[in-house]
Structures are given as C-alpha cells and as structure tokens.
Amino acid sequence: xxxxxxxxxxxxxxxxxxxxxxxxxxxxxxxxxxxxxxxxxxxxxxxxxxxxxxxxxxxxxxxxxxxxxxxxxxxxxxxxxxxxxxxxxxxxxxxxxxxxxxxxxxxxxxxxxxxxxxxxxxxxxxxxxxxxxxxxxxxxxxxxxxxxxxxxxxxxxxxxxxxxxxxxxxxxxxxxxxxxxxxxxxxxxxxxxxxxxxxxxxxxxxxxxxxxxxxxxxxxxxxxxxxxxxxxxxxxxxxxxxxxxxxxxxxxxxxxxxxxxxxxxxxxxxxxxxxxxxxxxxxxxxxxxxxxxxxxxxxxxxxxxxxxxxxxxxxxxxxxxxxx
Amino acid sequence: xxxxxxxxxxxxxxxxxxxxxxxxxxxxxxxxxxxxxxxxxxxxxxxxxxxxxxxxxxxxxxxxxxxxxxxxxxxxxxxxxxxxxxxxxxxxxxxxxxxxxxxxxxxxxxxxxxxxxxxxxxxxxxxxxxxxxxxxxxxxxxxxxxxxxxxxxxxxxxxxxxxxxxxxxxxxxxxxxxxxxxxxxxxxxxxxxxxxxxxxxxxxxxxxxxxxxxxxxxxxxxxxxxxxxxxxxxxxxxxxxxxxxxxxxxxxxxxxxxxxxxxxxxxxxxxxxxxxxxxxxxxxxxxxxxxxxxxxxxxxxxxxxxxxxxxxxxxxxxxxxxxxxxxxxxxxxxxxxxxxxxxxxxxxxxxxxxxxxxxxxxxxxxxxxxxxxxxxxxxxxxxxxxxxxxxxxxxxxxxxxxxxxxxxxxxxxxxxxxxxxxxxxxxxxxxxxxxxxxxxxxxxxxxxxxxxxxxxxxxxxxxxxxxxxxxxxxxxxxxxxxx
Numbered sequence: 133x134x135x136x137x138x139x140x141x142x143x144x145x146x147x148x149x150x151x152x153x154x155x156x157x158x159x160x161x162x163x164x165x166x167x168x169x170x171x172x173x174x175x176x177x178x179x180x181x182x183x184x185x186x187x188x189x190x191x192x193x194x195x196x197x198x199x200x201x202x203x204x205x206x207x208x209x210x211x212x213x214x215x216x217x218x219x220x221x222x223x224x225x226x227x228x229x230x231x232x233x234x235x236x237x238x239x240x241x242x243x244x245x246x247x248x249x250x251x252x253x254x255x256x257x258x259x260x261x262x263x264x265x266x267x268x269x270x271x272x273x274x275x276x277x278x279x280x281x282x283x284x285x286x287x288x289x290x291x292x293x294x295x296x297x298x299x300x301x302x303x304x305x306x307x308x309x310x311x312x313x314x315x316x317x318x319x320x321x322x323x324x325x326x327x328x329x330x331x332x333x334x335x336x337x338x339x340x341x342x343x344x345x346x347x348x349x350x351x352x353x354x355x356x357x358x359x360x361x362x363x364x365x366x367x368x369x370x371x372x373x374x375x376x377x378x379x380x381x382x383x384x385x386x387x388x389x390x391x392x393x394x395x396x397x398x399x400x401x402x403x404x405x406x407x408x409x410x411x412x413x414x415x416x417x418x419x420x421x422x423x424x425x426x427x428x429x430x431x432x433x434x435x436x437x438x439x440x441x442x443x444x445x446x447x448x449x450x451x452x453x454x455x456x
Numbered sequence: 457x458x459x460x461x462x463x464x465x466x467x468x469x470x471x472x473x474x475x476x477x478x479x480x481x482x483x484x485x486x487x488x489x490x491x492x493x494x495x496x497x498x499x500x501x502x503x504x505x506x507x508x509x510x511x512x513x514x515x516x517x518x519x520x521x522x523x524x525x526x527x528x529x530x531x532x533x534x535x536x537x538x539x540x541x542x543x544x545x546x547x548x549x550x551x552x553x554x555x556x557x558x559x560x561x562x563x564x565x566x567x568x569x570x571x572x573x574x575x576x577x578x579x580x581x582x583x584x585x586x587x588x589x590x591x592x593x594x595x596x597x598x599x600x601x602x603x604x605x606x607x608x609x610x611x612x613x614x615x616x617x618x619x620x621x622x623x624x625x626x627x628x629x630x631x632x633x634x635x636x637x638x639x640x641x642x643x644x645x646x647x648x649x650x651x652x653x654x655x656x657x658x659x660x661x662x663x664x665x666x667x668x669x670x671x672x673x674x675x676x677x678x679x680x681x682x683x684x685x686x687x688x689x690x691x692x693x694x695x696x697x698x699x700x701x702x703x704x705x706x707x708x709x710x711x712x713x714x715x716x717x718x719x720x721x722x723x724x725x726x727x728x729x730x731x732x733x734x735x736x737x738x739x740x741x742x743x744x745x746x747x748x749x750x751x752x753x754x755x756x757x758x759x760x761x762x763x764x765x766x767x768x769x770x771x772x773x774x775x776x777x778x779x780x781x782x783x784x785x786x787x788x789x790x791x792x793x794x795x796x797x798x799x800x801x802x803x804x805x806x807x808x809x810x811x812x813x814x815x816x817x818x819x820x821x822x823x824x825x826x827x828x829x830x831x832x833x834x835x836x837x838x839x840x841x842x843x844x845x846x847x848x849x850x851x852x853x854x855x856x857x858x859x860x861x862x863x864x865x866x867x868x869x870x871x872x873x874x875x876x877x878x879x880x881x882x883x884x885x886x887x888x889x890x891x892x893x894x895x896x897x898x899x900x901x902x903x904x905x906x907x908x909x910x911x912x913x914x915x916x917x918x919x920x921x922x923x924x925x926x927x928x929x930x931x932x933x934x935x936x937x938x939x
Contacts, residue, residue, distance in 0.1 A: 167616045233816045240808030247801035426635045433624035
C-alpha cells in the first residue's frame with residue numbers, strides 16, 4: 133500500500149515536470165505550427181543558468197528564504213530572453229518557409245545550445261569551470277531549498293520538491309488555460325494560430341504575439357529545468373539525461389495533441405504514468421529478470437507510436453484534413 | 457497482339473548490349489574499388505586511407521538517407537537505428553560465425569589477433585571476407601525488414617510527426633541493443649553453443665567488441681569493400697533519380713495529393729524508399745562496425761542520425777553529388793582542424809542554421825554537379841564577355857576566397873591574410889547571392905558555401921586569437937596544424 137502511494141506521488145511529480153516542459157512545446161506549435169526542437173535545450177539551459185545564478189549570487193550554503201524565488205525568477209527571465217532571441221534570429225527569417233526547413237533549423241539551434249553547454253571552457257575566459265557548469269566535468273547543483281519532509285502517510289514521506297512540482301504544474305496549467313482563453317493576449321494568440329494574415333489585418337502585432345509565446349514557453353522550460361536539477365541533485369553536465377528529459381516531455385505534448393494546453397497536461401500525466409507506474413509494476417511482475425527493468429524508455433516511445441498511429445494528431449488534437 | 461517493340465525490328469534492344477549497359481557500370485565500379493584498394497590505399501598512407509574509408513562509409517549512410525529525406529521528402533530521424541541493426545547482424549556473423557564455420561583459432565583460448573581478418577581469412581576474398589560480405593548482406597536485409605516496419609507509419613504521418621516516430625524507433629532499437637545479454641569471448645563456449653542460442657548475446661550496454669577489422673585502414677580489402685558498396689549505391693540512386701520511380705518519389709515530396717492525382721502509388725513509393733534506404737543503412741552500419749571493431753549502442757543513437765541528416769541537408773536534399781560533397785567535406789574538415797574538435801558540433805549546428813536560412817534546399821538542391829552552369833563551355837565564354845552580369849563569377853570568387861582563408865589558416869598562418877580572405881568570402885558570398893537572385897538564380901549555391909566557409913574561418917580565427925590572448929605564454933596556435 134505504502135509502495136503504491138509512493139509510486140503515485142512519484143508519478144504525479146514526474147508528470148508535473150513533464151507538463152511544465154510540454155506546455156512550451158504546445159504553445160509554440162499552437163501558434164507557429166512547428167515543433168521547436170530546441171525547447172529541450174532551453175530546459176537544460178534552465179538548469180545551467182540556475183546553477184550559474186546561484187553560484188554568482190552567493191546563496192551557496194545558506195538556504196535563505198529568498199534564494200529559491202530569486203534564482204527561479206532570474207533563471208526564467210534569462211531563459212525567456214534566450215527563447216525570444218532564438219526566435220528572432222533563427223525562426224523569424226523562416227516564417228514563410230516550408231515546415232521541414234523550420235524543423236531542420238530547430239534541430240540546428242538545439243545542437244548549438246547543447247554543444248555550447250558541452251564546451252569545457254570558453255576561449256578567452258579563465259576559470260569558467262567554477263561558475264559555468266559547462267563541460268564534461270560534472271558539478272553538483274547548489275541546494276536552494278531543503279528537501280524537507282512535509283508530512284508522512286504511513287511510512288511514505290511527502291517531500292517538498294515533489295509537492296512543489298505538482299503545485300507549480302497545476303497552477304501554471306490553469307494560469308495558461310486562462311491566459312489563452314480569457315485574456316486579450318490569448319485571443320490574439322488564437323487568432324494568429326487560426327490565420328496569421330487575417331490576424332495581422334485585424335491589427336494584431338503578430339511578431340509581438342510570437343515573441344511573447346516564446347518568452348512564456350522558455351520561462352516554463354527554465355522552471356522545469358531548475359526543478360529537475362534540484363530534485364534529482366543532478367550533476368550538471370550536458371549529457372543524455374537532458375536530451376531524454378526533453379524528448380519525453382516532447383512525446384507528452386505530442387501524445388496529448390500538440391497545440392492544446394489541457395492535452396499537454398494529460399499527455400504528461402500519461403507518459404509519467406507509463407514511465408513510473410507501469411514500469412514499477414511490470415518489473416515486479418517478472419522477478420529475477422534484469423532486462424525488463426531497462427525497458428522504461430521503450431514504453432514511452434511505444435505509447436507515442438501507438439497513439440500517433442491510432443490518432444495522428446494526438447489524443448486531444450484537432451484532426452486536420454489536408455487540402456490541395 | 458504483339459507489342460510495338462516486337463513488331464518493329466529496330467526497336468528491340470540487342471540482348472548483349474542491353475545487358476552490357478545495365479551491368480557495365482557495376483563492373484566498372486567494382487574494378488575502380490579494386491584499383492583504389494590496390495593502388496590508392498598503399499599510396500595514401502594509413503591516415504588518409506582512414507579518412508577515405510570514413511568518407512566512403514559516410515557516402516553509403518548519407519546516400520541511403522537521401523533517398524528517404526531527399527527524394528521522397530519523408531523526414532526520417534532514425535537512420536542510426538537501421539545502422540545499428542545492420543552492424544549487429546554483420547558482427548554477429550563475422551564474430552560468432554567465423555568460430556563456427558571457419559574455426560581458425562586454437563580451441564584453448566581467445567588469442568589476440570586471431571580474428572583480425574588479416575591472417576586466417578585466406579587472402580583476398582578468402583573465407584573470412586566472404587563471411588563478412590554475407591554479413592553485410594544479412595545486415596542490409598534485416599535492416600530493410602525494419603525499414604518496412606518504419607515505412608508503414610509514414611502512410612499515416614507526415615512532416616514533424618513522422619520525424620518523431622522515426623526518432624522513437626531509433627531509440628527503441630538502441631534500448632533493445634543495450635539490454636541484450638553479455639558477449640562470450642571464450643572460443644570453447646562459443647563453439648559449444650548454436651548460433652540461434654547466441655542470438656541474444658550481443659554485448660548489451662557494454663557493446664559488442666573484438667569484431668574483425670575487415671574495413672579498418674591497413675587491412676587488405678578494406679577500401680575494396682567500402683567503395684564497392686559506395687559506388688553501387690551511387691549507381692543505384694543515380695538510376696533511381698532519373699527513372700520514372702525516382703520522379704514519382706520527387707513528386708511525392710513536392711505534393712503528395714497532386715502526385716496521387718497523377719497516378720503515382722504514393723503508398724508503395726514511400727515504403728519502397730524506406731526499405732531501400734534501410735537496406736543500405738544496414739550495410740553502412742556493418743561497414744562502420746568492422747572499421748571501428750566494436751559496436752556501442754550509445755554511439756549509434758539520435759546523435760548519429762542527426763550527423764547523417766546534417767550531411768544530407770548541407771549537401772542538398774535530393775542531390776547525389778551534393779551528398780558526396782557533403783560527406784567528403786564533413787569528414788575531411790574535422791580531420792584537418794583537429795585543434796577545434798571541441799567546436800565541431802557548434803560549427804555544424806551554425807552551418808545547419810545558416811544553410812537553412814540562406815539556401816533552404818541545401819547547397820546543391822536537387823541539382824547535380826553536371827547541372828551547374830559553370831560546367832558548360834558556353835557559360836565560361838559568356839562570363840568572360842560580360843563579367844559584371846554574371847553573379848556566378850562573384851560567387852565563385854567569394855568561394856575561392858573562403859577556401860583560401862581556410863588554406864591560409866593551415867599553411868600560412870598570417871592573421872591579416874586570413875582575415876582579409878575570410879571577410880572577402882563572406883562579403884562576396886552575400887553579394888553574389890543577392891546578385892544571383894536578380895539574375896537567373898545560378899551561383900546562389902557557391903555564394904552560400906562561400907558565406908558558410910568564410911564564417912567558419914572567421915570563427916576559427918577569433919577562437920584561436922581568444923585562446924592566444926588568454927594564454928600569453930603559449931604561442932599563437934595558428935601554426936599548430938602545419939599543413
């Protein structure tokens with residue numbers, strides 16, 4: 133019983149994390165109709181920037197009350213600026229290009245961010261290792277908040293980070309839903325998504341709307357990256373952990389029906405459920421087997437393929453009919 | 457009723473001539489590969505032989521990817537998955553099979569050098585190398601079966617979704633590779649178990665090692681195998697491109713609905729493209745594994761697929777000579793600029809973005825080298841008469857300037873010279889492209905390449921100077937390569 137509860141809590145926490153990241157994918161797709169491959173690298177940069185900010189501000193040892201919010205806000209701000217810059221430099225020139233070209237550009241941006249993070253040092257700067265978490269030598273993420281036990285049910289401990297992830301995800305999903313459907317900006321976003329040219333004729337500043345979308349998406353990604361780094365006490369290298377995290381959130385967005393805020397949340401929960409819950413109990417079903425335990429990622433991709441084959445635009449996505 | 461060809465005597469092709477035309481190029485390809493093996497490999501030395509082999513393998517892999525990504529326009533990110541399957545199948549046959557079928561080793565233990573393919577294979581095309589050839593084919597066949605499985609979803613998905621699904625397939629293959637059982641290295645144990653029993657023993661996360669190095673530099677026949685497959689692939693995709701089937705694929709790429717309306721069986725065309733591509737990707741994987749001598753599933757993941765996509769995109773989606781050029785440049789440049797190996801992927805990423813913005817169809821587009829205007833005499837005559845109206849001339853000059861800056865970087869490390877040439881390449885490239893847009897559009901490719909190489913040279917210069925200004929006691933590292 134306690135095991136079941138623990139697994140459920142883990143599922144929800146992981147689902148919350150995926151939801152945070154998936155929202156960014158979904159927002160951008162909803163408006164520009166292209167998959168921003170570089171989003172997962174913004175997540176990684178969220179972790180790295182948070183590390184740098186935390187080191188730079190000197191909240192290293194003292195777990196001050198202000199440390200966490202301050203670092204989080206700064207990180208989100210910096211990453212939002214990054215997202216907007218990327219859109220300006222790499223995606224805007226291709227606004228009218230075929231989707232495949234934008235996709236390839238996005239892959240290029242993703243590689244750029246990823247490999248910049250892998251650099252051992254920046255030429256002309258010395259001792260970057262202590263401040264920047266770059267390179268192959270891992271550094272440990274600064275603890276900004278004590279991961280204290282909030283309460284116990286049976287022998288299950290409910291930890292602060294898990295609660296933080298779940299709460300943050302729920303709050304942000306609701307906030308985004310309201311933003312998109314209840315505000316003027318949201319209406320502008322939906323208008324741009326529906327028909328860019330008509331929206332522009334109606335007096336909507338399309339470029340501004342797109343920039344704001346990228347800013348929001350990147351800020352959410354940064355928050356996700358920071359939380360992931362904190363919770364997993366991640367050693368901050370640009371390794372496959374980040375790539376896989378981004379990929380799974382991406383899968384969540386696609387499975388839920390990309391372009392749909394609620395779909396992203398549902399997809400994130402489904403992926404987390406498959407990855408944590410199903411994995412936990414399938415592994416328990418086949419005792420003594422070493423290889424079943426390594427199938428975690430396979431479940432995620434199998435779900436992706438099955439859902440896409442069954443409903444090509446995702447569970448909650450609007451199916452489009454191709455016209456000549 | 458008899459067909460037209462049978463009724464009119466002159467239309468019936470001579471059997472011998474038809475056969476010669478059909479098989480001739482393949483014979484030439486094999487002879488050429490043999491010449492490369494016997495003449496060029498010893499003359500080039502180990503380092504350059506290895507680079508040439510790398511180029512050949514890259515041509516097989518990127519050329520096969522080009523059929524799906526370039527001709528059919530189905531964006532696949534799972535090529536490394538096919539590669540991994542082919543590599544496993546071939547290595548399985550050469551490693552376990554050689555102990556089963558040839559049994560060239562002393563039965564007591566694994567002796568070093570025993571399965572290196574140098575000694576006990578019985579000379580050129582001896583039993584070991586025949587087994588390797590069978591392994592390549594087996595790898596190709598198994599990979600093409602997987603290609604069928606991956607090709608089927610492409611009927612329902614397009615664009616970005618297909619990219620994700622192929623990516624997912626690649627990742628699944630990688631994970632399954634990582635959970636296979638350990639690889640026994642004891643000859644007695646291997647000979648004591650049947651091949652079917654060993655099928656799961658592919659090394660798991662540790663990788664499959666001690667693969668005979670049939671295609672490594674220095675092994676007799678390495679060049680022959682790699683370039684035989686490379687040339688055969690090039691002939692096949694050349695014939696495909698200029699045949700009705702290839703036109704059908706290009707039509708699917710341009711507009712699927714229109715292609716269908718024109719009577720193209722789009723389903724069949726796409727699946728055939730996937731299967732063909734997977735077959736050669738499997739062979740490429742086999743060649744790769746026998747060059748490296750080991751298979752590490754982590755190495756053949758998403759990243760490797762992206763590497764191949766970069767070659768295809770930069771070379772030109774749908775261009776055969778473009779892919780050959782792309783493969784050569786992207787293999788040789790990193791070898792020459794080893795001191796910047798850390799920045800390799802950053803430069804590739806920048807190149808990808810710049811090419812997509814400056815020239816979305818890739819440097820060559822669907823054109824081939826022989827389609828370009830400057831390969832024709834009339835063009836040169838005209839260019840000579842009126843140089844100003846020929847944007848090609850400016851673009852090619854810019855290209856020369858950019859290449860010059862890279863050469864200068866290696867050979868005469870004078871900062872000013874490199875700077876002038878690189879900036880000349882960038883400026884000339886930009887203006888060449890702008891001019892060419894006002895004219896007939898020719899020369900844009902050269903302008904783009906000039907722009908790209910100029911940026912790379914400038915970047916290298918800035919990095920080297922930054923390093924040098926930082927570490928005062930170290931000399932200006934520009935001469936480090938020494939040409």
